[in-house]
Amino acid sequence: MSAPVLEIANLSIWLDTTTGRRQVVDNISFSIEAGDTTGLVGESGCGKTMTALAILGLLPASNTHMRCSFIKVKGRDMLGLDGQQRRQVLGHDIAMVFQQPGTALDPVFTIGQQISSVYRRHIGGSRESANRATLKSLEQTGFDHPEEIVRTYPHQLSGGMKQLAMIAMASICHPAVLIADEPTTALDNTTQALIIKQLQRLRTAHGTAILLISHDLAVIRSLCREVLVMYCGRLLEKTDCTRLFSTPRHPYSAGLISCIPIISPQRPGSINTIPGQVPVSTDLPTGCHFSPRCDRTVDRCQQSVPQFETDGDHQVACFRPLP
Amino acid sequence: MHSVWQRLKSDHYGMGGLLVVALFALATLTVWTGLFGQGWAEVSGNSWESTSAAHWFGTNLLGQDIFQRTLFGAATAFEVGLVVTGFSTLLGAILGGLSGWYSKGWVDEIILWIKGVLDSIPFYLFAAAVAFALQGRPWAMHLAMIVTFWTTTARIVRGEVIRIRQQEFIEAARAIGLSQLTILFRHVLPNTVHILLVQATIVFVAAIKTEVILSFLGLGIQDGVSWGLMLAESSQEVLAGHFGNFIAASAALFLLLMGFNLLADALQDATDTRGAMT
Numbered sequence: 140m141s142a143p144v145l146e147i148a149n150l151s152i153w154l155d156t157t158t159g160r161r162q163v164v165d166n167i168s169f170s171i172e173a174g175d176t177t178g179l180v181g182e183s184g185c186g187k188t189m190t191a192l193a194i195l196g197l198l199p200a201s202n203t204h205m206r207c208s209f210i211k212v213k214g215r216d217m218l219g220l221d222g223q224q225r226r227q228v229l230g231h232d233i234a235m236v237f238q239q240p241g242t243a244l245d246p247v248f249t250i251g252q253q254i255s256s257v258y259r260r261h262i263g264g265s266r267e268s269a270n271r272a273t274l275k276s277l278e279q280t281g282f283d284h285p286e287e288i289v290r291t292y293p294h295q296l297s298g299g300m301k302q303l304a305m306i307a308m309a310s311i312c313h314p315a316v317l318i319a320d321e322p323t324t325a326l327d328n329t330t331q332a333l334i335i336k337q338l339q340r341l342r343t344a345h346g347t348a349i350l351l352i353s354h355d356l357a358v359i360r361s362l363c364r365e366v367l368v369m370y371c372g373r374l375l376e377k378t379d380c381t382r383l384f385s386t387p388r389h390p391y392s393a394g395l396i397s398c399i400p401i402i403s404p405q406r407p408g409s410i411n412t413i414p415g416q417v418p419v420s421t422d423l424p425t426g427c428h429f430s431p432r433c434d435r436t437v438d439r440c441q442q443s444v445p446q447f448e449t450d451g452d453h454q455v456a457c458f459r460p461l462p
Numbered sequence: 463m464h465s466v467w468q469r470l471k472s473d474h475y476g477m478g479g480l481l482v483v484a485l486f487a488l489a490t491l492t493v494w495t496g497l498f499g500q501g502w503a504e505v506s507g508n509s510w511e512s513t514s515a516a517h518w519f520g521t522n523l524l525g526q527d528i529f530q531r532t533l534f535g536a537a538t539a540f541e542v543g544l545v546v547t548g549f550s551t552l553l554g555a556i557l558g559g560l561s562g563w564y565s566k567g568w569v570d571e572i573i574l575w576i577k578g579v580l581d582s583i584p585f586y587l588f589a590a591a592v593a594f595a596l597q598g599r600p601w602a603m604h605l606a607m608i609v610t611f612w613t614t615t616a617r618i619v620r621g622e623v624i625r626i627r628q629q630e631f632i633e634a635a636r637a638i639g640l641s642q643l644t645i646l647f648r649h650v651l652p653n654t655v656h657i658l659l660v661q662a663t664i665v666f667v668a669a670i671k672t673e674v675i676l677s678f679l680g681l682g683i684q685d686g687v688s689w690g691l692m693l694a695e696s697s698q699e700v701l702a703g704h705f706g707n708f709i710a711a712s713a714a715l716f717l718l719l720m721g722f723n724l725l726a727d728a729l730q731d732a733t734d735t736r737g738a739m740t
Contacts, residue, residue, distance in 0.1 A: 195636075197636050226639035227639060229638060229639035230637065231639065234637065234638070237633070237634055238630075242631060243630040245652075245653070246653065247655070248652075260639060261638075
């Protein structure tokens with residue numbers, strides 16, 4: 140076991156809205172080791188992206204408030220860095236791949252210009268060395284003709300190619316940590332497989348630790364070793380990927396897994412759902428946020444918040460976990 | 463940019479406008495390079511000669527060649543147009559960009575306040591005041607226009623920057639460790655170029671028009687010929703039945719403004735990619 144390259148302790152985020160301040164992330168902690176992949180699963184709006192932005196320090200200061208013990212990247216606390224020091228870490232030690240490849244690239248610059256500018260920003264050196272690194276990064280990311288790709292503009296590429304270019308851009312400095320925020324959500328299945336393959340390559344080739352944010356359990360399953368299940372800003376379950384899918388202990392995790400549509404000729408049209416809806420964050424239920432939708436709820440669930448049981452690899456925040 | 467040109471090419475009115483503008487630009491170049499129009503101040507004939515091979519548009523009261531003066535007037539118009547458009551677009555882009563990027567902050571407040579003050583002063587009064595304050599300086603008129611014309615550009619750029627600022631590639635630029643100002647100047651403002659281009663053609667037209675009006679009023683060109691000065695001369699001549707100056711200057715002004723407006727319209731259509739590209 141190597142040392143963790145990303146550690147987050149007691150992260151809470153509040154968001155100011157017209158209807159008042161509301162908590163979107165509630166006291167979450169986790170760490171990822173080099174070469175490891177951790178999945179962060181949860182429904183839309185549960186605070187996944189906010190967590191990612193908080194790690195990079197990109198939360199808009201005007202309407203968000205954050206409290207956190209530390210966010211360490213390669214052992215260095217990001218919270219203690221000033222703006223300039225932090226910008227040297229961003230893109231170099233920790234990089235991000237975004238959900239919408241269509242809008243995450245600047246439309247007025249070529250792919251080559253954008254990727255090489257990251258290299259020149261962080262590694263420096265001559266224009267030629269940056270161009271060489273750009274071609275190499277694109278080639279490693281699976282482009283057959285990188286010398287043509289560098290001359291294209293984002294709108295000339297398909298969504299999948301744009302996302303691959305984003306990965307080439309994010310990985311050009313061989314970051315220790317890569318945050319991938321729903322990297323495959325906007326793409327079709329075959330392209331998803333390509334993206335997953337590239338993320339796997341980064342992990343094995345450069346030992347990059349990946350935080351994969353997704354609501355797609357199939358993607359999580361194919362890539363992650365560990366999974367964090369998030370609901371309404373709280374972590375509910377933290378465990379090994381295979382164990383989560385075989386024996387989920389939190390009723391919410393079990394519900395999510397049972398909702399995966401199965402392609403089966405025997406049972407066409409059968410899709411499970413979790414009853415009820417995700418509560419809005421201005422009006423969260425007391426106690427366990429999942430209690431109103433849970434079929435195992437007891438009085439205690441609505442009165443106090445279940446804490447993570449600390450011992451063992453399989454952690455779950457539930458008073459009545461599944462066996 | 464390539465596709466903008468393609469779309470522009472299929473717009474016949476726009477191409478017609480471009481042709482007219484190009485002809486005037488060519489005339490301007492011949493004046494600047496010293497080929498034609500150098501004899502605008504020479505007395506080369508008698509008073510009010512009619513058109514002839516020697517004097518294509520006739521002569522004025524002093525016997526100066528009206529064709530040469532019209533040509534030189536085109537150069538004057540272009541010089542004012544280019545200088546005013548260049549500086550006011552630059553100023554508008556930078557101040558509008560800062561204002562949009564830091565919108566609702568104190569930078570924005572200050573810029574909006576300056577903009578509001580400038581916009582509230584009647585323009586010709588302001589130009590007269592500047593011309594008076596900087597008496598005898600040939601660039602007084604340019605300055606008056608630059609100082610007032612940037613506000614429109616800045617307003618448009620500000621709105622566009624606020625829109626662009628929310629896009630994901632700006633977040634992506636932050637995530638690779640770029641500073642605020644680097645992002646603004648390297649990623650946000652380049653994305654407003656199509657707007658700046660269209661706005662520049664509009665400012666160009668306004669600058670030429672204003673130059674003629676100010677020169678007519680005696681607040682503009684001091685050392686040279688302008689269509690405005692020719693029109694001022696003609697206000698006496700027309701009463702005496704001599705239309706040379708009047709027709710030459712107003713026809714030239716009309717043609718150039720018409721051409722520019724057609725071009726500006728076509729550019730606006732060609733760069734309006736809303737909905738066409740996603």
